[in-house]
Amino acid sequence: MASKAMATILLLLAVAAAIAMADAAKRTCVSSLLDLSPCLAFFKDAGATAAPAGCCAGLQTIIDTQPVCLCHIVNHTLERAIGVDIPIDRAFTLLGDICRLAPPQEVFTSCGNKGKVPPLYVCPAPSA
Numbered sequence: 001m002a003s004k005a006m007a008t009i010l011l012l013l014a015v016a017a018a019i020a021m022a023d024a025a026k027r028t029c030v031s032s033l034l035d036l037s038p039c040l041a042f043f044k045d046a047g048a049t050a051a052p053a054g055c056c057a058g059l060q061t062i063i064d065t066q067p068v069c070l071c072h073i074v075n076h077t078l079e080r081a082i083g084v085d086i087p088i089d090r091a092f093t094l095l096g097d098i099c100r101l102a103p104p105q106e107v108f109t110s111c112g113n114k115g116k117v118p119p120l121y122v123c124p125a126p127s128a
Contacts, residue, residue, distance in 0.1 A: 029069035030121040033078060035061045042094055043086050049098075056099035067103045069118065070095075071111035077120050 038054035062069055072078040079086045095101050110116040 027118055028121050029072055029118050032062050032066040032069045040084055043084055051098050059095060059099055059101055063101055063103045067107045068110060070103055070107060071117045072120050074111045081120055
């Protein structure tokens with residue numbers, strides 16, 4: 001009987017941890033910016049003039065769901081995190097000229113306000 005109670009407690013703790021991690025992901029930009037991954041080939045090839053397949057759709061998803069996360073491009077946070085050079089002028093060319101997308105202008109005015117921009121990711125607390 002005690003082992004059944006212990007198993008139930010462990011299951012509840014696992015569920016609580018999964019919910020906490022899901023909530024943390026919603027408060028960060030990492031899941032939104034994963035939609036940008038098809039675009040990385042564009043940034044790695046300075047001569048590229050077309051968006052890779054899936055890139056514009058990924059950017060549209062970011063604009064629709066968490067446009068403020070684009071600040072991680074402007075602030076170079078994403079660049080430092082993934083180790084890929086993302087020049088801002090090239091990012092804006094991709095966004096506006098190639099993909100023909102227009103994020104809300106207030107997004108970029110909020111990039112300097114760290115309180116309005118969710119973190120790129122949250123590091124888990126160290127375990128004891």
